[in-house]
Amino acid sequence: MSWLFGINKGPTGEGAGSPLPLPPAAEGGGDRGAGDRPAAKDKWSNFDPTGLERAAKAARELEHSRHAKEALSLAQMQEQTLQLEQQSKLKEYEAAVEQLKSEQIRVQAEERRKTLSEETRQHQARAQYQDKLARQRYEDQLRQQQLLNEENLRKQEESVQKQEAIRRATVEREMELRHKNEMMRVEAEALARAKAERENADLIREQIRLRAAEHRQTVLESLRTAGTLFGDGFHAFITDWDKVTTTVAGLTLLALGVYSAKSATTVVGRYVEARLGRPSLVRETSRLSILEALRHPLQVGRRLLSKPQDALEGVVLSPELEARVRDIAIATRNTRRNRSVYRNVLMHGPPGTGKTLFAKKLALHSGMDYAIMTGGDVAPMGREGVTAVHKVFDWASTSRHGLLLFVDEADAFLRKRATEKISEDLRAALNAFLHRTGQHSSKFMLVLASNQPEQFDWAINDRIDEMVSFGLPQREERERLVRMYFDKYVLKPATEGKQRLKLAQFDYGKKCSEVAQRTEGMSGREISQLAVAWQAMAYASEDGVLTEAMMDTRVQDAIQQHQQKTQWLKVEGPEGSRAQLP
Template sequence: MFSFGAPQVPSSAVSPLPKDDKNITGKFDPTALERGAKALKMLDSSPNAQKAFELTKMQEITRQQEIQKEIQQMHLRQTELGAQRARVEGDEKRKLMAQQQEQDRITAQYKAKLEAEAYQKKLQDQRRQNEEWLQQQHQQFLRQEEARKKTEMEILNMRKAQIREEKALERENIKARVQEEGRVRIEQERKNFDVHLKMMKERAIEERQTKLESLHVTFSSLGSAFSSLLADKQRLTAGVTSLTALALGIYGARAGTRVAGRVLERRLGKPPLVRETSRWTLMGGVRNIFTASPFRNAPPPISNIVLDNTLHQRLTWTTNSLVNAKKNGTPFRNLLLYGPPGTGKTLFAKTVAKSSGLDFAIMTGGDVGPLREDAPNEINKLFQWSKKTKRGLILFIDEADAFLRQGRSSSDGMSENMRNALSAFLYHTGTESKEFCLILATNERQVLDRAVLDRMDEQYEFGLPKLDERRRMVALFMRQYVFAPGKGGRSIEVDDRINEEFFNRVAERTEGFSGRQLSKMCISMQSAVFGSGAKTLTLDLAEMIVDWHIKEHLKDKAAIEGGCAQQPTD
C-alpha cells in the first residue's frame, strides 16, 4: 500500500554517526530528505497522481473489508467454539451427573444391603432371643413342676406318715379295747358256762323236733297228692300235658326270640363290620332322635379337595359316572386308592360316598382280624346286607391291606381265618354288581392279593403334594384353623406378615410333607397360641413351629430310611 507520509529512507543512506557524547547535534546528512522531497514534488506534478490516490484508497477500503470479514469469521468461529465448548461442558455435566447417579445408586444399594443384613441379623437375634425365652420359660416351667411335685410329694409323705401314726394309734386303741372286752367276756362266760350249756342243749332238742315234724308233714302231703294223682287218670293226663306245654313254650320262646332277633338285625340293623352308614337302622334312628343330624360333619365338596389337576379331573369323571351308574342301569366300577399316608385317600372316598346321593357304608380292614373264625360269616353278612339296598350302595373299605394281602399260597404268610375271610370277599366280588360299588384304600398296593387287584376297575395313585398343592393346602388349613374363629367364638390375632408370601415360603420348605402333616402343622400353631395364653400368632412363633415340624419330618424320614437299610435283602 501507498502512504503519503514522510518518505522512507533506507538505512543504508544514512551513515552511522559516531558516538560523541559531547556533540549533541551530531553529523546529519540531509541529502536523503532532499531526494524524498524531490520525489514528492515529481509525484504531485504527475497527471496520474489522482488515480494513484484513488487506487490506493480503494486498496485500503478493500483491505479494511477483508479485515472486517476476517473479524466476522473470527467472531463466528468464536461463537462456534463457544457453542462447542458449551456442548462439551453439557456432555461433561451429563456424564458427571450420570456418574454421580450411578455412585448414588451403588451407595443406596450398599446401604440397603447393609440395612437388610442388619434387619436379618436383628431378626436372627430376635428369633434367638425368642428361642432362649421359650427355653427359659420351659426350664422355668420344668423347675416349677419339679418344685410342685417335690412339695406335693413331701406333703403326701407327711400325710402318709400322719395317717400311719393315726392308724397305729387306732390299732393300739382297738387292740387294747378288744383285749379288754375279750377279757371281760371270757370272765363272764366262765361264770355263765353252765347256764349257756344247758340252754344250748334245750335249743338243739327243740330245733330237731321241729325239723322232724316239718319233714313228716311235707312227705305226708306229697304222698297223699301223688296217690290221688295216680288214682285220677284225667288229672294225671292234664298235669303231664301242662308240663309238656310249659317246656315247649319255654324252648319255643327262646328259639323264636333268637330267630326274630336275627330277622330284625338283618332288616333293621347293620353288620358289626360297618362303622358308619347312611342307611336307616333301628339303633341309629333312635340315636339320631337324641343327637344332631348324623351328617352334621359333612365332608367338603370334591372341588375343595386339593389334589393334582390330572388326578382331580380323572376322579371327577369317575365320580360322575359312579353317580349316574344306578340311573343308567349299568354295573358299578370298583375303585382302588393307594399312596403314602395322609395324601387324601380316605377323605376323597368318604366325600364321594357321602355326596353321591347313594347309600354308603364305611368299614376298616383292621376290624376283620379280631373276628377270627367268625370273620368269613361276618363278611358274608356284610355283602348280603349291601345287596339289599334299592338306591345302590358305596362300600368303602379303609386299610384294605389288613386282610386282603398276599399269602394264600403259604401257610406261614396268612392264618386260616384270614384266608377264609379273603376267600369270602373274593366270592362276593367276582362279578360286576349293580347293587354296590367297592372302594378300597391302602398305603401299600404291592401287598394286596393279585385276585383283589384284578377286581379293581380303576386304580388311582395319591402322591405327595407338589409345590402349588402345598401352597394351596397351607392357605386352606391356615384359614380353617388359625384365621377362623374357634368354637367359643375366640379368635386369634395374626401378624400382618403371615400372608401369601409366608404361605409360599412354608410351601417351599415343606417338600415331602403330606396333607395330614401340613394340617397338623397349622393345628400346632393354633395350639401354641391357645396353650401359651397369648392372643397373637407372631411371625417368629409361626416360623419356629414350622422349623420344629421340619426337624421332626427329617427325623422320621431318617428313621424310616435307616429301618429300610437294616432289613436283610434276598
C-alpha cells in the same frame, strides 16, 4: 444436425463421431492475458484437422444416405430412452421418498406402541398399588375390628368378673347366715330332745318292750298258719292224680314254649342283624338304622334333607388328579341313576393324601351310603372272619341307595395267598371276599385303598377296574392346604371371638406361602396336624396370641419330625412299620 458434431450430451448413436474440439479462441476467450498464449499454443500444437474433415465428410454422406431417417429415429429413441431413464430415476426417488415416509410412519407407530405399553404398565402399576392400598385398608379394618372385639370382650369379661365377685360375696354371706341359723336350730332341737328323753326314759323303755313282744307273737302265729296251709295243700295234691298229671303237662308245655321262643328270637335277631344292624367289620357308615333314627331324629332329618355335596369339596388335589376323580364321581352318580353296575376302584399312594376323604365325598356326591372297614380287622377274627365277610356283603346288598364299600389298608387282608405270612383262617376269609366280588354288582361299589398295592393277590388285581394314584401335594396344592387349614383352625376361631385365640399382626398370606415352600414332601394330613398344632400352641400361651415366631417354631418341629419319619422308613424298609399277620 447438431448431434453429429457432439453437441448432444446423451449417449452416442451409430455413425456418430466424437465431439469436436473447440478452436483456441472459442475455448480460451479473447480477453486472456499474454501469459496464457504460450500455453494455448502448446495445447493445440499437436491438433490434427483430418479428423474434423472426416467427420464433415461423414455428415454429408449421411445426409445424402438412405439411412438418414433410421439414424434420426435412432437418435430419437436414444433421447426417449434417456427420458425414460430420467423418469425411472424420478420414480425411484419418489419410491425412496415414500419408503422414507413409511419408515417415519413405522417409527411413529413404534413410538405410539411404546407409549401405550408404558401407559399400560403405569395403569397396571397404579391398579396394583390401588389393590395394595385396598388390601391394606381391609387389613386395617380387620385389625380395627379385631381390636374393637378384643376391647369389648375385655370389658365384658371385666363386667362378668365383677358381677361374679358380687354374686360370690352375696352367696357366701347368705351361706354363712344360713349356717349360723342352722347350727342354732340344731343345737336347740338337740337340747330339747335330750331333755325330753331324760324325762320320758322309763316310758320309752316300756313301749319298746311291749312292741317287741307283740312282733314275736305275730311271727309265731304266721309260721303256724303257713305250715298248716302248705301241709294240707301238698297232701291234697298228692292224693289227687288228675292235678298231678295236669301240672306235669303244663310244665312240659311251658318248657317247650320257652325253647321255641328262644329259637325264634335267635332267628329274628340274625335277620335283623343282616338287614338292619351294622356288621362288626364296619367301622363307620352313613347308612341309617332304626336305632340311630330313634336315638338321633334331628341328625337323621338333617341328613335326609341335605343336598348332594361336591365330590371335591374340601379335597385338595393336583389339577390332573382332580379331573380324573371328578370323572369317576360323575360316572358313579350316573351309574346309580341308571341302575347299572358299579366299577371297582383302587386308590393307592402315601398315607394322608386324601383317599378316605375322597371316598366319603364320592358316596355323598353320588347319593349313595358309604361303609368303611379296615383290612387289619379281619385277621384277629380267626374262624369268624368268613362269616363276618359274608355279613358285610349281605348287609351291603340290602341298601336301597347303593353302598360304597371302602376297604382301608386293604393290603393287610387281600395279600398274596401263596405267601407263608397268611394264615388258613385269613386265606378262607380272602376266598370268601373273592367269591362275593367275582361279578360286578348294582348294589354296592368296591373302593380299595392301599399304600402297598404290589402285595395284592392276583385275583384282587383282576377285580379292579380303575386305578388312581394319590401322590404327595406339590407347591401349589400345599399352599392351598395351608391356607384352608389356617382359615379353619386359626383364622375363623380368632375372628369369631368365641374362643381364647388371637392373632398377632403379620402378613397371613405371605406366611402361608412361606410355610407351603418349607413343607415340601409333607402330606395333607401332616399339614392339617401342623395347623392344629398352631391352634394348640396359642391355647397354651399365657395371652392366647399366636405370633409369627410361634408358627415358625411349630413348622421347624414338623419338618424335623417328618425327616425323622422318613429316616425310619428308609432304615426299616417298606414293611417295617406293618405288624406281621398270623
